[in-house]
Amino acid sequence: MALAIFDLDNTLLAGDSDHRWGEFLCDIGLVEAEDYGLKNDQFYADYQAGELDMRAYLDFVLAPLAGKTRDEVRALQRQFIAECIEPMLLDKAFELLNTHRIAGDILLMMTATHEVVAEPIAARLGFEHWLGSAVGITDKGYTGKAEGVPCFQDGKVTHLASWRKRHAGMPDPAETWFYSDSHNDLPLLNNVGHPVAVDPDATLRAHAEALGWPVISLRP
Numbered sequence: 001m002a003l004a005i006f007d008l009d010n011t012l013l014a015g016d017s018d019h020r021w022g023e024f025l026c027d028i029g030l031v032e033a034e035d036y037g038l039k040n041d042q043f044y045a046d047y048q049a050g051e052l053d054m055r056a057y058l059d060f061v062l063a064p065l066a067g068k069t070r071d072e073v074r075a076l077q078r079q080f081i082a083e084c085i086e087p088m089l090l091d092k093a094f095e096l097l098n099t100h101r102i103a104g105d106i107l108l109m110m111t112a113t114h115e116v117v118a119e120p121i122a123a124r125l126g127f128e129h130w131l132g133s134a135v136g137i138t139d140k141g142y143t144g145k146a147e148g149v150p151c152f153q154d155g156k157v158t159h160l161a162s163w164r165k166r167h168a169g170m171p172d173p174a175e176t177w178f179y180s181d182s183h184n185d186l187p188l189l190n191n192v193g194h195p196v197a198v199d200p201d202a203t204l205r206a207h208a209e210a211l212g213w214p215v216i217s218l219r220p
Helices: 016-029 032-050 054-065 070-088 091-102 115-125 153-165 181-188 202-211
Strands: 003-006 106-114 131-135 133-138 141-146 176-179 194-198
Touching: 016 032, 016 054, 016 070, 016 106, 016 115, 032 054, 054 106, 054 133, 054 141, 070 115, 070 141, 091 106, 091 115, 106 115, 106 153, 115 131, 131 153, 153 181, 176 181, 181 202, 194 202
Parallel strands: 003 106, 003 176, 106 131, 176 194
Antiparallel strands: 133 141
């Protein structure tokens, strides 16, 4: 039995769900489309360059949810999954997940994407265990702010260590797989026994090839 960890965006999905969520908010008129769209695109460019201020991005993307109730957000989640995520699903991603399930491995989705987006996608992909960047919520509704350490870059290593403490008996790092497309995930990729680059960006591809890591594609 092994632990198989999967990044989400551009790994299990043919696209970035976090960036698409920003576009979705523009599409449904929840934000002022032109200004919000430009800022959303700039944050995504910063992410690709490895220069993203994750806390600033999370506060930006969560601000439109301030004051909304759980039921209101659930309705948005259902619409987002149906309209935006279904077209991003990859047959080969489901095949890879099933390969690990058949082997008896424990599957964990880890993403920097905030929980409002990550939660319904994890359910759609069949994950029992998943971790994303936490969002603020009270009995009255969403605060529009992030909480805790974002599940991003070194934060993924921190989140995984905490998760292991909550789940005794997990396979150790030598028996852990991690699949990712992004150089932002190098801190965790460098800390598992089986790192795999999936449709990697140029930086991660070069790193993987230099170290002899497997490089695979889940795209058609």
